Amino acid sequence: MDITKLLNKESFSKEEIIRLLQVIGKEKVLLFQKSAEVKQKYIGNKVWFRGLIEFSNICGKDCLYCGIRKGNKNLTRYNLSDDEILAAAKFAFDNNYGSIALQSGEIESPAFTKRVIKLLNNIKELSDGKLGITLSVGEQKPEVYKKWFDAGAHRYLLRVESTNEELYRKIHPNDKKHDFQRRLDCLKSLQDIGYQTGTGVMIGLPFQTLDDLAGDLLFMQKFDIDMCGMGPYIEHADTPLITYSDKLLPLNGRFDLTLKMIAILRIMMKDINIVAATALQAIDPIGREKAVKIGANILMPNITPGKYRDSYKLYDNKPCTDDSAEDCQSCLEARVSLADAEVIYGEWGDSKHYERRRGTMAQRHKGLFCTPKKLD
Numbered sequence: 232m233d234i235t236k237l238l239n240k241e242s243f244s245k246e247e248i249i250r251l252l253q254v255i256g257k258e259k260v261l262l263f264q265k266s267a268e269v270k271q272k273y274i275g276n277k278v279w280f281r282g283l284i285e286f287s288n289i290c291g292k293d294c295l296y297c298g299i300r301k302g303n304k305n306l307t308r309y310n311l312s313d314d315e316i317l318a319a320a321k322f323a324f325d326n327n328y329g330s331i332a333l334q335s336g337e338i339e340s341p342a343f344t345k346r347v348i349k350l351l352n353n354i355k356e357l358s359d360g361k362l363g364i365t366l367s368v369g370e371q372k373p374e375v376y377k378k379w380f381d382a383g384a385h386r387y388l389l390r391v392e393s394t395n396e397e398l399y400r401k402i403h404p405n406d407k408k409h410d411f412q413r414r415l416d417c418l419k420s421l422q423d424i425g426y427q428t429g430t431g432v433m434i435g436l437p438f439q440t441l442d443d444l445a446g447d448l449l450f451m452q453k454f455d456i457d458m459c460g461m462g463p464y465i466e467h468a469d470t471p472l473i474t475y476s477d478k479l480l481p482l483n484g485r486f487d488l489t490l491k492m493i494a495i496l497r498i499m500m501k502d503i504n505i506v507a508a509t510a511l512q513a514i515d516p517i518g519r520e521k522a523v524k525i526g527a528n529i530l531m532p533n534i535t536p537g538k539y540r541d542s543y544k545l546y547d548n549k550p551c552t553d554d555s556a557e558d559c560q561s562c563l564e565a566r567v568s569l570a571d572a573e574v575i576y577g578e579w580g581d582s583k584h585y586e587r588r589r590g591t592m593a594q595r596h597k598g599l600f601c602t603p604k605k606l607d
């Protein structure tokens with residue numbers, strides 16, 4: 232099919248997505264033009280910050296790709312004190328970031344649940360309820376998610392990593408702690424509780440095919456996610472998956488594929504929040520800005536205290552590990568303007584899709600409408 236016709240379709244089949252993932256030259260330019268147009272129309276040329284606090288690299292799991300996996304004895308484990316976390320949140324608030332994101336390795340315990348509740352309460356208090364809070368601390372019981380939601384977290388990011396169960400099993404240990412179905416169940420309970428729910432995948436994993444990636448995008452659409460964070464897979468020397476390095480696409484191929492995934496998703500889901508992942512910058516110094524230009528609208532400046540950053544290495548060559556929070560902000564601002572976009576300060580920058588979805592749900596509950604509200 233002619234590319235212009237294809238790009239103007241209301242929805243894509245799997246085959247059409249695979250075709251779009253392979254475009255080169257003029258066709259690629261047209262894909263990126265279309266996704267940029269969609270972003271401009273539904274979101275505007277805007278970017279919102281989530282100040283990222285990686286508060287601990289202690290992880291109970293052993294994902295085969297991840298540098299902070301439990302089995303990696305080759306790094307110093309850290310756990311920020313509550314005061315350090317609150318100071319970072321205060322920095323975000325004082326600098327008028329609308330939101331922060333709290334991220335850590337995955338721990339399931341009553342003590343961890345309680346700690347996060349306390350942090351949420353304290354952050355709400357120090358910001359007079361004004362800082363938006365995204366949580367990204369992995370798989371937890373539904374009642375734990377609910378407690379955190381009630382304590383003020385309103386967005387949750389849980390990447391599914393791959394929606395092909397067979398591939399999921401190849402990149403995780405095969406045990407109860409790394410269960411594909413549980414990941415899906417967790418996403419569902421987050422959505423049911425009322426979080427703005429985000430997921431995403433790694434792109435360019437060993438064994439991954441274009442068919443898998445197209446399936447990932449269709450999953451996101453069907454699940455009706457509000458936010459997406461997806462980035463290139465980057466090998467880490469101290470992980471089991473390093474054995475397959477010779478099976479990978481070159482880094483620039485993974486980068487290119489990630490931009491195409493973002494562009495296609497923007498066309499498919501016009502009003503969701505899409506993060507320009509930090510991993511893009513590990514490959515191209517202006518990788519995140521390129522993502523902003525073609526569809527992403529969220530950036531996550533790292534505001535973890537500098538001395539810990541080197542120890543939160545999910546993958547090799549992670550950028551900005553020795554900058555301070557202030558450096559990250561001014562550098563990002565300059566970069567965003569390079570992408571002809573504008574940073575919006577002092578706003579949560581909630582997913583518009585969420586508002587539309589919730590609006591529709593509320594109406595459905597009142598029995599007023601049965602069909603989703605349409606975008607113009």
Ligand code: 5AD
Nearest residue numbers: 296297298390463464465510545546
């Ligand atoms: N390369 C790229 N991304 C990675 N992540 C973990 N390890 C890697 C890697 N080697 C991503 C996962 C996880 C997120 C916090 O970081 O998608 O969900």
Ligand code: FES
Nearest residue numbers: 290292294297300
């Ligand atoms: Fe920590 Fe996967 S290694 S959640």
